[in-house]
Amino acid sequence: MAEAGNWCLIESDPGVFTELISGMGVRGVQVEEIWSLDESTMEQLKPILGLIFLFKWQGASGSEPNVSSTGEPEGSTDHIFFANQVIQNACATQAILSILLNRDDLDLGQELRNFKEFTGDFPPDMKGLAISNSDLIRSVHNSFARSDPFVNEIQDPRASKDEDLFHFIAYLPIHGALYELDGLSRGPVNLGACTDDNWVTKANEAIMRRMEKYGASELHFSLMALTKDRIELYQEQMEEVDGMLLSLPDDATEERRRLDEDRNLLAHKLQLEKEKRARWHRENQLRKHNFVPMIYELLKKLAERKELDPLITTAKEKATTRATEKAKKKAENQ
Known part of the structure; x- marks a missing residue:
């Protein structure tokens, strides 16, 4: 390629x-x-x-x-x-x-x-x-x-x-x-x-x-x-409902109640969508961020405090246990 x-x-x-x-x-x-x-x-x-x-x-x-x-x-x-x-x-x-x-x-x-x-x-x-x-x-x-x-x-x-x-x-x-x-x-x-x-x-x-x-x-x-785009879609739908509400006669109580419920639901969906979009943007920022310097400094501090070797030993033991359990399950399924 x-x-x-x-x-x-x-x-x-x-x-x-x-x-x-x-x-x-x-x-x-x-x-x-x-x-x-x-x-x-x-x-x-x-x-x-x-x-x-x-x-x-x-x-x-x-x-x-x-x-x-x-x-x-x-x-x-x-x-x-x-x-x-x-x-x-x-x-x-x-x-x-x-x-x-x-x-x-x-x-x-x-x-x-x-x-x-x-x-x-x-x-x-x-x-x-x-x-x-x-x-x-x-x-x-x-x-x-x-x-x-x-x-x-x-x-x-x-x-x-x-x-x-x-x-x-x-x-x-x-x-x-x-x-x-x-x-x-x-x-x-x-x-x-x-x-x-x-x-x-x-x-x-x-x-x-x-x-x-x-x-x-x-x-x-x-x-x-x-x-x-769901934000644009919900905003358009809310504008349509608003237009319908404005055109209703004063005595259309039941219809006004129904449209108010529809608008409230759309407003809720719009808020959820905006929150999701903000979360996506934050996640994308984290994806692009370089965490290696921070991890290096963390490991360095742990080593200085004599806490790194015990953590490595524990991690190796857990990895060995997981590998043994995985091999056992694989053998049982064969």
Whole structure:
């Protein structure tokens, strides 16, 4: 894979992805983690603009690009922004871009909009190279680099043969069809016709089929949704309720009571969302902070007070006990 400068590993986290998207100049959207595929969960997240799926990579899936659910070749995919992944560690950002650059209803911001127009006629490999050479995309991605020597467990496909490899792909509707966009595939995979109402259900079915290919013990999956900014959404809904309240006649007591309850609920949701966004921002600041000097000073003080060696001995004993228990459980399960 091409380097085009170093690209750091970033954590699979909705707060990270939301601030990454904002950093690229996109407005009006956020990312939410999905814990269940049931209808009620999906209903709460509407409108869903695209899905980002993380899974353990097992090599090429064998999916043929540009093939419908019936197995018949489809027509041109020139209307789809699809880029081959040519950069290590960039699959999360590339999956996000696969959604952002294929939606016509988003405020991309000037720079990303110019990038989309400039690369519109490029083939997939050249689009991938253009991403790798984008100062905006690379700098925002790398702004989430940890400034300490500890790295998270998410590894880019093909990065190492000795570790589990994880990969991000995107699902979204484009011109009446559901597409799977995977930068390690040769092209977009058409999963069949869909509507605005059923595309999420069809995408969930495709995701479940992928998950079923793994053993029952495999739990390393993550699913996130790109949604409309919940703060903006709740504010818009509150304005609608306020307008309805102003238009009510004085004797519409019951209707006014119901609308007041709706507004109070929206105000509560808005406050929770603002608190969550503040928490995400704080967590992102901590992710970027270098704690190594503080840890060094702490260990130094413990050593000076002759308290470090006993702690090391205790830690070794606990590690040995855990390893013994793990080996025992493994032997019992065989």
